[in-house]
Every structure is written in C-alpha cells, then in structure tokens.
Amino acid sequence: xxxxxxxxxxxxxxxxxxxxxxxxxxxxxxxxxxxxxxxxxxxxxxxxxxxxxxxxxxxxxxxxxxxxxxxxxxxxxxxxxxxxxxxxxxxxxxxxxxxxxxxxxxxxxxxxxxxxxxxxxxxxxxxxxxxxxxxxxxxxxxxxxxxxxxxxxxxxxxxxxxxxxxxxxxxxxxxxxxxxxxxxxxxxxxxxxxxxxxxxxxxxxxxxxxxxxxxxxxxxxxxxxxxxxxxxxxxxxxxxxxxxxxxxxxxxxxxxxxxxxxxxxxxxxxxxxxxxxxxxxxxxxxxxxxxxxxxxxxxxxxxxxxxxxxxxxxxxxxxxxxxxxxxxxxxxxxxxxxxxxxxxxxxxxxxxxxxxxxxxxxxxxxxxxxxxxxxxxxxxxxxxxxxxxxxxxxxxxxxxxxxxxxxxxxxxxxxxxxxxxxxxxxxxxxxxxxxxxxxxxxxxxxxxxxxxxxx
Amino acid sequence: xxxxxxxxxxxxxxxxxxxxxxxxxxxxxxxxxxxxxxxxxxxxxxxxxxxxxxxxxxxxxxxxxxxxxxxxxxxxxxxxxxxxxxxxxxxxxxxxxxxxxxxxxxxxxxxxxxxxxxxxxxxxxxxxxxxxxxxxxxxxxxxxxxxxxxxxxxxxxxxxxxxxxxxxxxxxxxxxxxxxxxxxxxxxxxxxxxxxxxxxxxxxxxxxxxxxxxxxxxxxxxxxxxxxxxxxxxxxxxxxxxxxxxxxxxxxxxxxxxxxxxxxxxxxxxxxxxxxxxxxxxxxxxxxxxxxxxxxxxxxxxxxxxxxxxxxxxxxxxxxxxxxxxxxxxxxxxxxxxxxxxxxxxxxxxxxxxxxxxxxxxxxxxxxxxxxxxxxxxxxxxxxxxxxxxxxxxxxxxxxxxxxxxxxxxxxxxxxxxxxxxxxxxxxxxxxxxxxxxxxxxxxxxxxxxxxxxx
Numbered sequence: 058x059x060x061x062x063x064x065x066x067x068x069x070x071x072x073x074x075x076x077x078x079x080x081x082x083x084x085x086x087x088x089x090x091x092x093x094x095x096x097x098x099x100x101x102x103x104x105x106x107x108x109x110x111x112x113x114x115x116x117x118x119x120x121x122x123x124x125x126x127x128x129x130x131x132x133x134x135x136x137x138x139x140x141x142x143x144x145x146x147x148x149x150x151x152x153x154x155x156x157x158x159x160x161x162x163x164x165x166x167x168x169x170x171x172x173x174x175x176x177x178x179x180x181x182x183x184x185x186x187x188x189x190x191x192x193x194x195x196x197x198x199x200x201x202x203x204x205x206x207x208x209x210x211x212x213x214x215x216x217x218x219x220x221x222x223x224x225x226x227x228x229x230x231x232x233x234x235x236x237x238x239x240x241x242x243x244x245x246x247x248x249x250x251x252x253x254x255x256x257x258x259x260x261x262x263x264x265x266x267x268x269x270x271x272x273x274x275x276x277x278x279x280x281x282x283x284x285x286x287x288x289x290x291x292x293x294x295x296x297x298x299x300x301x302x303x304x305x306x307x308x309x310x311x312x313x314x315x316x317x318x319x320x321x322x323x324x325x326x327x328x329x330x331x332x333x334x335x336x337x338x339x340x341x342x343x344x345x346x347x348x349x350x351x352x353x354x355x356x357x358x359x360x361x362x363x364x365x366x367x368x369x370x371x372x373x374x375x376x377x378x379x380x381x382x383x384x385x386x387x388x389x390x391x392x393x394x395x396x397x398x399x400x401x402x403x404x405x406x407x408x409x410x411x412x413x414x415x416x417x418x419x420x421x422x423x424x425x426x427x428x429x430x431x432x433x434x435x436x437x438x439x440x441x442x443x444x445x446x447x448x449x450x451x452x453x454x455x456x457x458x459x460x461x462x463x464x465x466x467x468x469x470x471x472x473x474x475x476x477x478x479x480x481x482x483x484x485x486x487x488x489x490x491x492x493x494x495x496x497x498x499x500x501x502x503x504x505x506x507x508x509x510x511x512x
Numbered sequence: 513x514x515x516x517x518x519x520x521x522x523x524x525x526x527x528x529x530x531x532x533x534x535x536x537x538x539x540x541x542x543x544x545x546x547x548x549x550x551x552x553x554x555x556x557x558x559x560x561x562x563x564x565x566x567x568x569x570x571x572x573x574x575x576x577x578x579x580x581x582x583x584x585x586x587x588x589x590x591x592x593x594x595x596x597x598x599x600x601x602x603x604x605x606x607x608x609x610x611x612x613x614x615x616x617x618x619x620x621x622x623x624x625x626x627x628x629x630x631x632x633x634x635x636x637x638x639x640x641x642x643x644x645x646x647x648x649x650x651x652x653x654x655x656x657x658x659x660x661x662x663x664x665x666x667x668x669x670x671x672x673x674x675x676x677x678x679x680x681x682x683x684x685x686x687x688x689x690x691x692x693x694x695x696x697x698x699x700x701x702x703x704x705x706x707x708x709x710x711x712x713x714x715x716x717x718x719x720x721x722x723x724x725x726x727x728x729x730x731x732x733x734x735x736x737x738x739x740x741x742x743x744x745x746x747x748x749x750x751x752x753x754x755x756x757x758x759x760x761x762x763x764x765x766x767x768x769x770x771x772x773x774x775x776x777x778x779x780x781x782x783x784x785x786x787x788x789x790x791x792x793x794x795x796x797x798x799x800x801x802x803x804x805x806x807x808x809x810x811x812x813x814x815x816x817x818x819x820x821x822x823x824x825x826x827x828x829x830x831x832x833x834x835x836x837x838x839x840x841x842x843x844x845x846x847x848x849x850x851x852x853x854x855x856x857x858x859x860x861x862x863x864x865x866x867x868x869x870x871x872x873x874x875x876x877x878x879x880x881x882x883x884x885x886x887x888x889x890x891x892x893x894x895x896x897x898x899x900x901x902x903x904x905x906x907x908x909x910x911x912x913x914x915x916x917x918x919x920x921x922x923x924x925x926x927x928x929x930x931x932x933x934x935x936x937x938x939x940x941x942x943x944x945x946x947x948x949x950x951x952x953x954x955x956x957x958x959x960x961x962x963x964x965x966x967x
Binding site: 064065091093212215216218224226242243244246247248262264279280281282283285302303305306307309310313314316317318320321322323328329330331334337338341342344345346348349352353355356357359360363364366367370371372373374375376377378380381382385386388389390391392393394395396397400402403404406407410411414415417418421422425426429430433434463481482485489493 | 671699701702737740758800803808835859866877918948
C-alpha cells in the first residue's frame with residue numbers, strides 16, 4: 058500500500074503544479090494514482106486545489122473519486138460542482154454510494170440532482186433505508202437469472218451486459234414469480250456443462266437478510282459464513298439489493314472504532330485527532346461532565362468519613378489505590394464482555410456461569426493484589442491493621458468490579474443499547490464510590506487498632 | 513445468521529441422541545447445519561460427545577469442520593482421531609488452515625501426520641511463515657495462467673480442474689519465466705471475446721505483498737484498495753500464495769479485539785469471559801500488578817503532602833476528582849490516537865499539529881470542567897480558595913492528560929511496539945501521580961487562604 062505518509066510529497070507536487078496553473082500536469086500526477094489513493098491525496102489538498110482539480114477530471118474519474126472519499130468530504134466536493142455535473146457523476150457512482158451522498162446533501166440540492174439524473178431508478182429505492190441498516194449498505198448493482206436458462210445462455214447473457222459493469226461474482230436465480238430460489242457463483246457457471254439448466258447447478262441454500270436489519274448483523278453473518286456477497290430480500294422473497302464484502306470491511310472497522318471510542322468515553326465516533334476544536338469538545342465533554350457528577354458523588358461518599366482523615370491522615374494516601382485497582386479490573390471485564398457480545402460469543406443461557414466465573418476471578422485477583430498491597434503498606438507504614446483494611450477493601454472492590462464490569466454491558470445489551478456504552482466513566486463511577494465506601498468503612502471499624510500503631 | 517443462542521436447544525438434542533446411542537440421528541442433525549454453525553455446535557458439545565460425533569463424520573465433513581473451528585478447538589479435536597485419519601483430513605483442509613493446525617500440534621504428531629499425507633506439498637511451504645504475517649495467512653489454493661493462452665483456452669482449463677475445487681475468482685497471469693505479470697478476474701474472462709489472449713485482457717496493475725509483512729498491513733491494503741484477493745509474491749516476483757477476503761475479515765476482527773483488550777489492560781487477546789480461571793489470571797493479573805506499583809507510587813506522592821490532611825481533611829475528599837478527570841480525558845486521547853494509527857490516518861508530518869490541537873482541546877476541557885467543579889465545590893464547602901485550587905489543578909491535569917494520552921501511543925509506535933499497549937494502566941499512572949502532585953502542591957501554596965475559610 059502506498060502509505061499515507063508517502064503521499065505528502067505528491068500532495069506538495071500537485072499543489073505546486075496547480076498554483077502555477079500547470080493544470081494538465083497536476084491532473085496527470087493525480088490520475089496516475091490508484092482511485093483509493095486519489096481519495097487520500099484529495100483529502101490532503103486545500104479547498105482551492107480541490108476545486109481546480111475537480112474542474113479537470115472527467116465524469117467517470119470524478120465518480121470513482123466520490124465513491125472512495127469519506128462521506129463528509131464527498132458532500133463538500135459535491136458542493137463545488139454544478140448540479141448538472143453532479144447528476145452525471147451520481148449516475149456513474151456506485152448506487153449505494155450515490156444514495157449515501159444524496160442523503161447527505163441539502164434536500165433542495167438532492168432534489169435538483171435527482172431530477173437531472175438519468176439512472177435515478179437504481180438509487181431512489183436505496184434512499185428508503187437508514188444508513189446503518191442492511192438496506193442502507195446494499196447496492197442495486199446485482200444480476201439475477203431465470204432458473205430455466207442454461208449455463209451457456211447465462212454466460213452469453215453476461216457477455217451482453219457491458220463488460221465494464223461491475224457484475225458481482227455471485228448471480229441470483231429467480232423462479233417465474235420473481236422469487237429468489239437459488240444462487241450460483243460465476244465459478245460454478247464457468248466450469249459447469251454448458252447445456253445444464255441453472256436450476257440444476259445452483260445452490261438452493263441461500264443465506265439472506267432483510268433490509269431493516271442492523272448492518273452489524275449483516276457483517277456478522279458474512280464473517281460467520283465466509284460470504285463474499287449477502288442478498289437482501291424483501292418480505293416477498295424478492296431480491297432488492299446485495300451487500301458485498303468490501304462494504305462489510307468498512308462496517309467491521311466502523312463498529313470496532315465505535316466500540317473503542319465508546320469504551321474510552323468518546324461519544325462522537327467520527328472524531329479524529331485533528332478534528333476541529335468545537336467538534337472535539339462536543340464529542341468528548343459530555344462524558345467528562347458526567348464524570349464530574351460521579352466524581353463529586355464519590356467526593357461526597359468520602360466526605361461522610363471526613364473526621365477519619367483528621368485522626369488518620371495516612372488513609373488519604375491509600376484510598377485511591379482501592380478505587381483505582383477496582384476501576385482497572387472492571388475495565389478488563391467490560392472489554393471482554395463487550396467484545397464477546399460484538400462477536401456473538403455469549404449466549405443467554407451462559408450468563409450465570411460467566412458471572413460466577415468472573416466473580417471467582419475477581420475474588421482471586423483481589424486476594425493476590427490484596428495480600429501484596431496489604432503486606433507492602435502494612436510494612437511500609439508499620440501498621441498491620443492499615444494493611445489488613447487495605448487488603449480486605451481490595452478484595453471487596455474487586456468483587457464489585459467483577460459484578461459491575463460483567464453485568465453492566467449485559468444490561469445495556471438487554472435494554473437494546475450498545476454494550477460499549479458501559480464506558481470507563483460509568484464503571485469507574487461504581488468502583489470509585491463503592492471502593493472509597495468499603496475502604497473507609499473498614500477503616501472506621503478498625504480505627505482503634507490502626508490508631509494504636511500510629512504514634 | 514443462526515444466532516448462537518438458538519443453537520443451544522440443538523446442542524441438547526444432539527447430546528441426547530448421542531447419549532442414547534442414536535448416532536445416525538445425531539449425525540443427521542449435525543450435518544443439516546451450515547459448516548460454520550457445525551463448528552459452533554461442536555464447540556458447545558462436551559468432550560465425550562465430540563469424540564462420538566467425530567467418529568461418524570466422513571473425511572470431507574471433518575475437514576470442513578476443522579477449517580471452521582477455533583485454532584485451540586481444532587488441536588483438541590485432532591488429538592481425538594488417529595494419525596492416519598488426521599492425515600486424510602489435513603489433505604482435504606484448506607492449505608492455510610492445515611498449516612496452522614500442523615503448527616499447533618506437537619512436533620511428533622505433526623511429523624507423523626505429514627509423513628502420512630498425500631498433498632503435503634501444498635501445506636509445507638506455508639509452515640515457514642509466522643502465524644501473523646501475510647505468509648502465515650495466505651493459502652496455496654490459487655490458479656495461475658500463462659499470458660499467451662486465449663480466454664477460451666483459459667475457461668476450458670478451468671473446466672478441467674475439478675469443479676469442486678475452490679478456484680478463486682481472480683486468476684494470476686505468469687510470463688514464460690513464471691514471473692507474475694498480471695491478474696484477471698473470472699468476470700472479465702467470461703465476458704471477454706473468447707479468442708483474445710489473456711495478456712490483452714489482464715490487468716497489469718498488480719497490488720501485492722511480501723510473505724513476511726505483518727497481516728495487519730495486508731488487511732489494511734485489502735481494505736484500502738477494496739481487494740477480494742491479495743497475491744503474495746517472493747523476491748523473484750513468483751506467486752507463492754494468495755490472501756482472500758475472508759481471511760482479512762478475521763484479521764480485522766482479531767486486530768480490533770487486540771486493541772480493545774490492550775487498551776483495557778488485558779494482556780491475553782484470546783481471553784473469553786468463560787476462559788479458565790488460571791488463563792484469566794495469567795492474562796489479567798500482570799497489568800494489575802503493574803497498576804499496584806504505579807498506585808503505590810501515587811500513594812507515595814500523596815504521602816509527601818501528608819501534613820496537609822491533618823490541617824485540611826477536606827483535601828482528601830477532592831484529590832481523586834483531579835486524578836480521575838485526567839485519567840478519563842487521557843483515555844479519550846489514547847483511543848483516538850490508537851485508532852487513527854491502526855487505520856493509517858496519522859502521518860508523521862502531522863504529529864505536531866495533532867499534539868497542539870490536543871493540548872488546546874485539553875486546555876478548553878480543563879477550563880470548562882475546572883470552572884464547574886471549582887465553583888461547585890467552592891460553594892458547597894464555602895471555601896473559594898479550595899475551589900480555585902481544584903479548578904487550576906484540573907486545568908493542569910487536563911494538559912498532562914492531553915500530552916501523555918497523545919504522545920504515549922505515538923512513542924510506542926515509534927519504538928515499533930503496538931500503540932494500544934498504552935493501556936489505561938500506563939496513562940493513569942501519569943495522570944494520577946501528576947494529578948495528585950499538582951493538586952496538593954497548589955493546595956500547599958494556597959493553604960493560608962484555604963485555612964482562613966475553614967472555621
């Protein structure tokens with residue numbers, strides 16, 4: 058792959074060529090690239106350069122570029138060109154990408170572009186489905202065959218279709234009522250006896266999806282069954298679109314980004330390290346503000362034990378150890394459960410065994426860490442009872458961490474929410490408050506013994 | 513997709529059929545499933561049932577099952593059957609899966625199986641490459657054509673190969689020196705004029721990879737360029753294998769799991785919520801032990817200011833607020849940088865702008881959170897200087913969080929380590945210790961004013 062880092066010098070070259078009005082040279086440099094790299098270079102150009110280069114690309118190249126650009130970038134580029142040109146580009150784009158773009162444009166611009174388009178029929182049905190559903194991901198660029206024609210007739214039919222068109226590698230087979238009854242790979246078509254009917258060589262075991270199913274489910278089906286194409290059928294078993302493996306790669310990457318961001322309390326999953334300041338604050342501050350509330354609640358919990366610190370200031374040194382270890386252990390639990398749910402690896406009947414296993418692991422982790430910290434601090438501060446309190450509090454908070462970290466994502470899932478919303482802010486709210494409470498309660502109980510060793 | 517939850521009743525049925533010696537019925541229920549679902553059901557059966565069912569599957573079905581099972585499960589299943597049978601199964605398996613299995617078996621068992629195998633030649637070359645490289649992911653099940661034959665000759669050649677064999681949808685074209693000079697999709701072959709030579713219709717723009725490149729790079733190339741197959745070429749431009757899109761789905765999911773686990777301080781990326789207790793402790797305790805050290809270091813930082821708590825016990829209520837907010841903000845930074853690096857979206861020349869943007873966002877987040885908490889606590893405790901100290905400390909620690917959260921993953925990347933190793937344990941070590949230090953230092957400076965309001 059052309060590493061994105063290696064594109065920078067090229068961006069400079071193109072920028073200089075454009076600036077000195079060597080438009081042909083700039084276009085040549087640009088066209089020499091793979092379409093996917095063109096999109097990367099385009100995104101690195103400034104707005105003025107983008108406008109100049111767009112003016113020098115033909116319709117087909119512009120369509121390829123628009124197919125590859127990130128959604129927001131496509132919208133911005135579409136604003137630069139005239140509606141007539143945009144309509145031509147939309148006609149050439151992949152139907153699913155064209156539908157996404159139309160959905161992102163202002164309603165007026167989208168309407169005008171649709172009126173100007175020639176092949177709007179491919180695109181319009183796709184506008185009915187939300188972006189993150191199977192219908193929103195599918196394309197109408199599929200080929201279907203009647204079950205009664207022969208392999209040879211099918212191949213001749215494919216030759217008739219323009220060889221430029223992106224015929225998918227799987228062809229769907231319909232009966233006389235237009236219902237989908239089978240699927241045949243181009244491979245099986247090619248190696249079959251030319252005289253045999255399609256219905257004799259097709260695979261009747263079709264794995265399909267409905268248009269309103271979540272894209273994540275589509276991705277999971279395609280991964281699980283190693284499918285390179287997944288047909289989308291309506292309630293009458295009519296084929297309305299297909300999802301291809303490259304769409305699914307994007308879904309899987311998007312879903313992983315979403316999980317990673319949500320677990321780290323970043324609400325806006327489109328956020329990039331260089332995104333605008335306002336966008337970053339909007340996507341990050343809400344969780345920190347929630348964190349503010351939970352942190353102040355934890356402060357209030359500590360304040361209940363306010364007198365303790367006057368008598369035993371060293372408690373203030375170690376209260377965060379208990380809370381912190383609980384938070385780390387809970388994050389481990391959340392990550393494992395969220396990932397297992399995302400990959401479909403937890404079944405409902407296994408929730409109790411999972412919880413019991415996690416509580417047991419939490420108990421053992423608590424015992425190990427509790428003994429180490431308890432003994433370490435006991436010796437350091439010459440105060441065995443302080444060590445005992447710390448050790449017991451760690452065991453208690455590790456159990457809290459295991460319970461909260463396991464149950465919270467499962468609860469979110471049961472409520473129909475994304476389990477990754479169980480972000481660090483929410484679990485640490487529990488492990489902090491309860492961690493402080495357990496530690497300081499135990500300290501209060503053992504206060505006379507702790508005081509005895511202070512002197 | 514058959515949801516895994518829905519497989520449980522089937523597992524029960526199969527288990528009962530096996531127990532009551534209705535082996536044929538059990539096998540029938542099992543065989544009715546899609547191979548991918550068979551693997552899921554097999555993993556849910558107990559060891560005894562697995563042995564019974566394996567005894568009733570033919571070689572081809574066993575090979576399909578082994579292709580689909582998780583690596584560890586395949587090894588366990590391979591231990592149940594005889595070496596002779598295992599060799600037959602290995603011959604039928606996908607070469608890349610067979611190589612993985614041989615690599616996981618005990619050296620003696622692997623050697624004996626290889627001796628018994630008929631098609632070991634497909635598999636042996638794959639044993640030379642580490643699991644997580646392009647060579648480790650590739651398969652030798654590819655088809656190559658001489659550039660000088662015609663489209664029609666090519667199709668007839670494909671018909672000659674067994675139609676059962678999994679011919680990939682892309683065929684590689686070699687010159688007379690066996691060097692790869694082009695690639696042609698089955699689609700283009702089918703729609704081409706039958707008389708044209710392959711060299712005239714092939715695509716000469718080949719995107720390829722070397723066998724020792726990391727699998728993540730292969731996945732990124734295939735995603736970026738929307739490839740359904742990526743050829744692996746040796747240094748002489750000879751084709752030694754291909755990576756197919758379904759392998760890449762697994763890589764992308766594995767890498768996402770790895771990032772999520774590492775960010776949450778889980779060292780063993782194969783860990784499942786129900787994994788054995790010992791495995792879980794081995795995969796999770798090391799980071800918690802490291803956390804123990806960093807937590808005790810933070811305790812020591814606090815202990816430097818020990819006298820403060822005797823004079824102003826309420827400081828103990830709020831010290832964790834500063835540390836906690838810093839930790840949350842740093843996690844946000846780390847998630848964004850790790851993900852941008854994983855998706856190849858940060859270039860070296862942009863590191864300074866990214867850092868500046870993040871420091872600026874950190875400063876603004878610090879000001880907002882600082883004002884809210886500073887004013888809130890100032891009013892709650894009737895102590896404006898305590899509020900001021902908290903507000904200033906929050907601004908300071910947010911800057912620390914932005915710097916550490918941005919630079920630590922970039923540093924790991926520069927050192928050739930996985931940036932996701934910048935787990936919560938490592939960043940919170942910095943935001944905790946420095947957070948406590950900043951807060952308590954400021955408290956010491958403003959002590960007279962704070963004391964003035966305590967009455």
